[in-house]
Amino acid sequence: MSGVQLSRVTKDFGPVRVIHGVDLQVDQGEFCVFVGPSGCGKSTLLRMIAGLEETSAGEIRIEAQDVTHADPADRGVAMVFQTYALYPHMTVAQNMGFGLKMNGHPKAQIAAKVAEAARILKLDPLLDRKPANLSGGQRQRVAIGRAIVRGPKVFLFDEPLSNLDAELRVEMRAEIARLHRELGATMIYVTHDQVEAMTMADKIVVLRAGRIEQVGSPMRLYDDPDNRFVAGFIGSPAMNFVAGRVQGGQVVTGAFDATLPATSPALTEGRAVEIGLRPDALTLTADGPFRVELAENLGGTTFAHLRAPSGEKLIVQTGQRLDPAGGGSVGLTFDPAHAFYFDAQTGQRLR
Structure with missing residues (x-):
């Protein structure tokens, strides 16, 4: 199945290996969550898929295309980071459409894509505001909207909710799950919060020390863990x-x-x-x-x-x-x- 495929992927920082021969298939349209304790390699693995970290060995394919050493811009991915990284002097609409503008897209096309993303994310009333006049949840939705307008093959989320308070995290979990259902896009999401993983994922990948401990649906991992680590990590x-x-x-x-x-x-x-x-x-x-x-x-x-x-x-x-x-x-x-x-x-x- 198309989607994202990792084959014997490794990552070395000098003499230190942090990702150890990872094999993984994320199917087209699947919501896959990487979860594990701090330092387990989940963000590094995500950045390797995005092309922000060089792959030391192995192969990465996106929709059957080998992108192992391709530039990030050529991979067809859009990444949403933990920090919103919005331009403070730009409006919501300008922030969302900035990437398309820099790539030379026509103004009418940019406006149409921004309007559609704003509709999906319920940002229509906020398009003329600047980031300083938005709540944390609204800023995160703008960052997600900036990814949507690019029409990527794969959405990558790197702990996007960790800066929000508890109530907003619950609200944004529902928003991202709804977004996935509406777009039907392939999404890979990194979190250390197993509650996020259990409530959002089609497939969970449990990582420890740069290795995959188990892959499966949330309830499969809860009901049938392969080892003590997975059993103790999944469930609250x-x-x-x-x-x-x-x-x-x-x-x-x-x-x-x-x-x-x-x-x-x-x-x-x-x-x-x-x-x-x-x-x-x-x-x-x-x-x-x-x-x-x-x-x-x-x-x-x-x-x-x-x-x-x-x-x-x-x-x-x-x-x-x-x-x-x-x-x-x-x-x-x-x-x-x-x-x-x-x-x-x-x-x-x-x-």
């Missing part, structure tokens, strides 16, 4: 992990007064494992050995921070309202079918 609050060991055909752990069935052939006798449990898979009961250290009451949902007798910490998502200061003891129950098992040394999923 994060998955709980407790130490365990396979003994006598059962998985035992000091965190719970219970054993779990060793349902997988990979759970061999004596193997040290980590048991993963999602906060929403745990249920509080009235009495038990878990000490409540903190309760985050969010209205309809509460996140209860617990300490197990073994000293391990757990977070439980519940509909109960608890004392925010904590205190008291509770019990926990869960369906063993909702437990995930990971090798204690490698972190790989044991299926």
